[in-house]
Amino acid sequence: MGISTARPEPGIAVVTVDYPPVNALPAQGWYDLAEAVRAAGADPSVNCVVLAAAGRGFNAGVDIKELQRTPGHRALLDVNQGCAAAFSAVYDCQVPVVAAVQGFCLGGGVGLAGNADAVVAADDAVFGLPELDRGALGAATHLARLVPQHLMRILFYTSGTVTAQELHRHGSVWRVVPRDRLAATALEAAGEIAAKDGTLLRLAKAALNGIDPVDVRRSYRFEQGFTYEATLAGAGDRHRDAFVSRRTGKERP
Incomplete structure (x- = not known):
């Protein structure tokens, strides 16, 4: 359990969340x-x-049970800063990042996938931000990189989800494949990228980040300020407590 890194092929590193x-x-x-x-x-050997x-599933966001069993606001501060660090690490990674998404990609999962350079998804993948149902705000910054603006808004307001096939039609998911082909397809996609000159790839990543119309780091941190406000207003804990109560003894997000 935890985070592991493997080097299955020359030029490629696979970081796995478990x-x-x-x-x-x-x-x-x-x-x-x-x-x-x-x-x-x-x-330098990774491209x-x-x-x-x-x-x-790819990611169900933050561990809400950890938040609710920790007195005070320390856990909320830690997890918000941790999410910001992880999302920024993906965005600022010196080389391109391919996200391989299966099953559910919710909350923080959208932050990771939305900041990746490319997304490959299994045909059972769904993406969404249940933030309002969890007493939080955030990652609309990253959902807006996957869907058009008005669709992002209705998905955020309703806590709705979109499928990998829908995102493929929008052009934000590169390939959609059966789940048993996801790992191989992600490696194939990464291999196409990794075959390029490493120096040029790093320059290209920096150049593409430099012309982004939205500063994703500042935009996300701005959103997170409203999560703190919701908590101070009492709405955050109220919804997170309700979520934990509903999920006690259950595994599905």
Whole structure:
């Protein structure tokens, strides 16, 4: 359990998240993920990073149970800072990052996939931000990189989801494949990238980040300020407590 890094092929590093049962990460998990992605991108022998996950889903966001069993606001501060670190590590990775998404990609999962350079998804993948149902705000910044503006808004307001096939039609998911082909397809996609000159890839990544119309780091941190406000207003804990009560003894996100 935790974060691991493998080198299955020359030029490719695979960073895998494994937090059973649903890959809902505790605060330290987000920091560990950030460190692993940064380290992989800083390795001069790596030209592409694949961000993958074990289990039935890619990511269910933060570990809300950790938030609610920790007195005060320390856990909320830690997890928000950890998420910001992980999302930034993906975005700022020195080489391109391919996200390999299966099953559910919710909350923080959208932050990771939305900041990746390319997304390959299994045909059972769904993407969404249940933030309002969890007493939080955030990652609309990253959902807006996957869907058009008005669709992002209605998905955020309703806590709705979109399928990998829908995102493929929008052009934000590169390939959609059966789940048993996801790992191989992600490696194939990464291989196409990793075959390029490493120096030029790093320059290209920096150049493409430099022309982005939205500063994703500042935009996300702005959103997070409203999560703190919701908590101070009492709405955050009220919804998170209700979520934990509903999920006690259940595994599905």
